Amino acid sequence: MLHNQYGGVASTFKSKVAQEDSSMGNGSQDLHAYLEDYCTRYPEDVFTLGKEDLDGTSGDGYRINALVLALERQQRFPVIVAINKLGVPSVVTNVFASRERIARLLNTDIAGIHGEFQRAARNLLPLAEVATGSVSEVIKEGDEVDLGELPTILHFPGDRGPYLTSGILVAEDPETGVGNLSYHRCVAHSKNELATSLHSRRHVWSMLRRAEKRGEKLPVAVVIGGHPLFMLAAAARVGPNVDEREIAGALLGSSLRVIRTPHYGIRVPADAEIVLEGYIDPSRHVDEGPFGEFTGYYSNRSTNNAISVETILRRSNPILLDVAASRSSDHLTLSRLPRESEQVEALFDRFPAISKVHYPASGVHFHCFVAMKPQMAGEARQVALALLGWDPYLKLVVVVDDDIDVENDSEVLWAIATRSQATKDVFMVGNLPGMLLDPSSGTDGTTARMAIDATRAVDFEGVTVEAGREAMDWANSLVGRTSLR
Numbered sequence: 001m002l003h004n005q006y007g008g009v010a011s012t013f014k015s016k017v018a019q020e021d022s023s024m025g026n027g028s029q030d031l032h033a034y035l036e037d038y039c040t041r042y043p044e045d046v047f048t049l050g051k052e053d054l055d056g057t058s059g060d061g062y063r064i065n066a067l068v069l070a071l072e073r074q075q076r077f078p079v080i081v082a083i084n085k086l087g088v089p090s091v092v093t094n095v096f097a098s099r100e101r102i103a104r105l106l107n108t109d110i111a112g113i114h115g116e117f118q119r120a121a122r123n124l125l126p127l128a129e130v131a132t133g134s135v136s137e138v139i140k141e142g143d144e145v146d147l148g149e150l151p152t153i154l155h156f157p158g159d160r161g162p163y164l165t166s167g168i169l170v171a172e173d174p175e176t177g178v179g180n181l182s183y184h185r186c187v188a189h190s191k192n193e194l195a196t197s198l199h200s201r202r203h204v205w206s207m208l209r210r211a212e213k214r215g216e217k218l219p220v221a222v223v224i225g226g227h228p229l230f231m232l233a234a235a236a237r238v239g240p241n242v243d244e245r246e247i248a249g250a251l252l253g254s255s256l257r258v259i260r261t262p263h264y265g266i267r268v269p270a271d272a273e274i275v276l277e278g279y280i281d282p283s284r285h286v287d288e289g290p291f292g293e294f295t296g297y298y299s300n301r302s303t304n305n306a307i308s309v310e311t312i313l314r315r316s317n318p319i320l321l322d323v324a325a326s327r328s329s330d331h332l333t334l335s336r337l338p339r340e341s342e343q344v345e346a347l348f349d350r351f352p353a354i355s356k357v358h359y360p361a362s363g364v365h366f367h368c369f370v371a372m373k374p375q376m377a378g379e380a381r382q383v384a385l386a387l388l389g390w391d392p393y394l395k396l397v398v399v400v401d402d403d404i405d406v407e408n409d410s411e412v413l414w415a416i417a418t419r420s421q422a423t424k425d426v427f428m429v430g431n432l433p434g435m436l437l438d439p440s441s442g443t444d445g446t447t448a449r450m451a452i453d454a455t456r457a458v459d460f461e462g463v464t465v466e467a468g469r470e471a472m473d474w475a476n477s478l479v480g481r482t483s484l485r
Contacts, residue, residue, distance in 0.1 A: 029227050029252055030134065030271045031321060035092060038079065038104075045101065047071070047078040051085050061153030061162065068094050068324040077101075077329055091153060093322040095228055096334035105228055106251070117251070117341040121236060125249030127258045133270025136259060140312045147188040147309060150224070150274065151320035156292040160195075161187045163291055165323040165331070168234045169196075169307075170221040170245075170266055171204050174211075179267065180204055181234035181244040183335065185291050186222065192309050194222070194276070195288035197302035199436045203240050208305075212282035219264035220280055220307060225273025225321040227252065236338040262311050273318040277311040284308075294335070294364055296327040297439050332361055343390055351383050358406040365393040366438065369406035372399060374455055381427070384451035393435050397451045403464070404454075415454040418462065425453040 028034065039046050047067070054060040064082060071078065077097035084090035096102065099110050106116040140146075152162035164186040172179045180203040189195040198205050204220075211218040223230075233248035245267065249256040258267040261277040268275045286306045290298035324330040336359050344357045347370075356371040368387055374380050380399040387397045400406065400415040420426070427450070434447025441447045456462075467475070 049082040065155045091320045094330045097329040114341040114344045118345045120250035124246035125255045128255035135272040137316045145192045155325040163187045168223040179243045194307040195286045217279040217281045221266045222276040274314040276309045278309040292326040355402045366395040370399045371402045371406045373402045380453040380455045388449045400454045420454040
């Protein structure tokens with residue numbers, strides 16, 4: 001059963017946080033304050049692993065990740081908090097698995113998530129630089145740096161090692177000063193070096209290539225553990241002149257508090273759990289992978305970059321905010337929701353006939369279902385083409401009528417089965433840039449994309465069988481009063 005032991009230790013955070021920020025919970029930029037607030041207000045949505053449940057060995061990571069997957073099979077998505085032998089929280093995961101929880105973060109309902117995220121993306125708040133913060137309580141430099149001391153867990157037996165799944169790489173463009181946040185898996189390669197992959201090949205990759213042309217190394221920081229709204233902002237897909245840290249401030253409701261790292265002056269969250277400072281040498285490559293990726297497969301595909309760590313900044317009591325690995329809702333929702341928000345807004349502006357857009361978990365990041373009421377011939381195909389052109393991850397778009405629940409895979413498959421003909425309603429485009437981590441793609445990441453128009457044709461003769469509104473209202477009311485599963 002779900003149970004909550006967090007409240008007993010939550011009070012240990014309060015006095016320390018209160019010195020920095022009198023506002024608790026959602027008003028704070030502090031992960032500890034957020035967890036204290038959430039676990040107090042929603043204890044039914046927290047699964048606590050007590051110190052008697054784990055043995056302190058490397059197998060604990062397997063168990064925690066397995067618990068996420070087991071709960072997910074039952075359609076349960078609680079925050080999971082692991083208590084260590086000292087009786088304090090050491091690992092927190094599954095924070096982003098629930099859209100209801102994300103809606104609470106944004107002070108809205110599930111239907112309002114996309115709108116709230118886009119509101120923040122349009123109303124950036126400048127950074128608020130401060131002299132010090134919780135993350136600078138402990139600072140280690142030079143020979144004191146030992147990545148083996150970081151809190152990490154093994155997620156799957158086939159992983160190369162204990163991966164940091166929540167690490168946010170921070171880089172600042174030396175020409176514009178604009179910062180960039182991006183997620184990249186990291187694993188310790190040596191005492192002071194991380195192996196990582198920049199396979200998204202977007203803004204940081206561009207900065208690294210320009211640094212290489214100048215004969216320079218690229219200064220970077222890695223943030224491990226921050227407020228969940230900071231982590232959501234880091235997943236935004238925006239242009240190179242937009243700083244995701246300013247989106248974080250807008251989501252938080254006040255400018256993101258930042259300090260400068262000791263060597264390179266990179267602005268990082270003052271209230272983060274851990275920050276690593278160092279550089280990427282464009283000429284250095286190391287072994288990286290395999291890792292259990294979001295596709296549900298181990299991936300060895302990697303750019304094999306190395307991050308040399310010169311400084312570790314951390315709180316005195318850091319929590320590892322982990323992102324559950326592989327096909328977990330935690331992983332998929334965190335990376336998908338900000339991208340959804342941008343595309344849904346653009347689609348609704350361009351195609352008012354659309355009623356809903358959904359990226360099903362079954363398709364990881366590669367499938368999208370759209371419900372609409374077409375106003376003209378060919379409009380469903382036009383919507384599909386627009387999505388396939390905007391989203392480089394997509395391999396399949398299915399457009400259905402607005403009587404189909406796109407959040408129900410079975411209904412979408414029924415629409416494909418009964419409202420489409422492959423010879424006239426399916427079209428494909430090949431040899432397009434795709435996702436390198438897709439194991440079915442080419443080794444260079446190229447992919448094919450497909451669209452299915454599963455809306456009723458003009459001459460469609462089928463009449464949907466329905467039980468009748470009154471009968472269904474009665475049945476739903478009766479079912480709602482029963483305990484049958």
